[in-house]
Amino acid sequence: MGRSCFPRCGFARIIAWLQLVLGILVIVVSISSLFRFYSAGFFVHNEDICRHFYGPKDVYQGFDINDRIAEVLTTIENLHKKLEMNLQQMEKSKTRLEYKNYLEVEVLRPVYSAYTALKQLRLPKIGNGTVKEESLIDTFTTEEIRKYIAPKENRIGKINFYGTEKIYNTIGHACILMKKELEEYMDYDIGSYCKDDWNLAQKLMVNGCDPLPRRRCLTRASKVYQKPYPINESLWKLPDDRNVRWGNYQCRNFGCLSGKNPKRGYTKCIGCFEMEKEKLKWVTNTSLQVDFLIRDVLAIKPGQIRIGLDYGVGTGTFAARMRELNVTIVSTALNLGAPFNEIIALRGLIPLYATLNQRLPFFDNTMDLIHTTGFLDGWIDLLLMDFIIFDWDRVLRPGGLLWIDRFFCNKKDMEDYTYMFQQLRYKKHKWVIAPKSQHQVYLSAVLEKPPRAI
């Protein structure tokens, strides 16, 4: 390239290259999206897909998208190298600094990012075995994530007691949308202490990266962990402040979480950290018709309610009361601004650290009771609600009770939600709708799952 020619014809040439690159990119992207349609079965029959993916020979002979992409990748790579060389030459002529910056920022970087994007687009080699895993694994660059999600084959190549050849460690599919955060989460030295980052983990979980990958680092505990109170005291006593790591909360002790404090840092279940108030719940009459007493609900099925799930946000008070009545309740809990999991556990109850995203980790027809309060309100999408209700139905046993406690929404939405709750044709033991405010209403109900002998 003639030096004298710079910068004008250099510039023209670069623009020409750029156009060429963009042209190629457009073609490749169209071909590959067409190919995606093919593989999704829009144009071909199932057998064709199977043959394509699993057959010994490629069905589409002479058309291998991987080869095409590899070709383009090489072209772009070469272009990138040439451009870079030009840039180096240009560095010597200082008068053209602006031009150099332009080239670097406006041309080289886009070309390179197009190159990497295209590289990710490349389909995994169709081989014998780990076809599908590879594409997910290749989404991540961090070694520890890749190691975690790679399927682990049994030793000595045998079938294990699950009847499988390998064990898959799973992560939520939305993890790929939060690649950066997940990589940050998985960035640690194996065997050393983890960062104090449960809030990052929870952020990933509530955004759909759920389940999270396991980690091989040591979780930090509070500095001076005190032994928990004995069970005859722990149920109704605020735990020792020293048993919680407060670093990621606005508050630094349980007293600060009181509902009267405007800067407590959480918005759900206000007042839940005041045991005097908690002691009144579900055992004393209130002025609201929608507040049922535990005694009355258990009286519907005397002696038959033994295990259940409390699906909501709280400090475990429902489970504590039920424990006194010899009913074992697991309470879902997320640490939304306050240590809900810790307080439930320190009270001697079982917190289930679960988000709304997931199928409940219980088997079909097993639970005597599902109680839900303070979590699912009128904000919730109807389709999501539908999936959740059917999941509750799955885990409830025949004759089990669904206790909807103070569900609230806008008046105009109540019809949609009552349809949801009624669609399963449960027997209505209790059903009360009462005004909450001018525009909002409460619904409380106790419903019984019918036998499903079919």
Ligand SMILES: *[C@@H]1O[C@H](CO)[C@@H](O)[C@H](O)[C@H]1NC(C)=O
């Ligand atoms: C599977 O692929 C590997 C290389 O990736 C090869 O060594 C092996 O022979 C192949 N096995 C079969 C059954 O084709």
Ligand SMILES: *[C@@H]1O[C@H](CO)[C@@H](O)[C@H](O)[C@H]1NC(C)=O
């Ligand atoms: C709790 O039980 C222990 C013995 O198990 C007893 O020493 C203690 O006094 C009890 N505490 C209360 C508040 O009843």
Ligand SMILES: *[C@@H]1O[C@H](CO)[C@@H](O)[C@H](O)[C@H]1NC(C)=O
């Ligand atoms: C609550 O009110 C009912 C009548 O509505 C009464 O029978 C019951 O004894 C009251 N319970 C308590 C704990 O005050």
Ligand SMILES: *[C@@H]1O[C@H](CO)[C@@H](O)[C@H](O)[C@H]1NC(C)=O
């Ligand atoms: C719970 O079980 C204990 C021990 O079996 C028993 O002494 C107690 O009376 C039971 N409580 C209730 C409310 O049934």
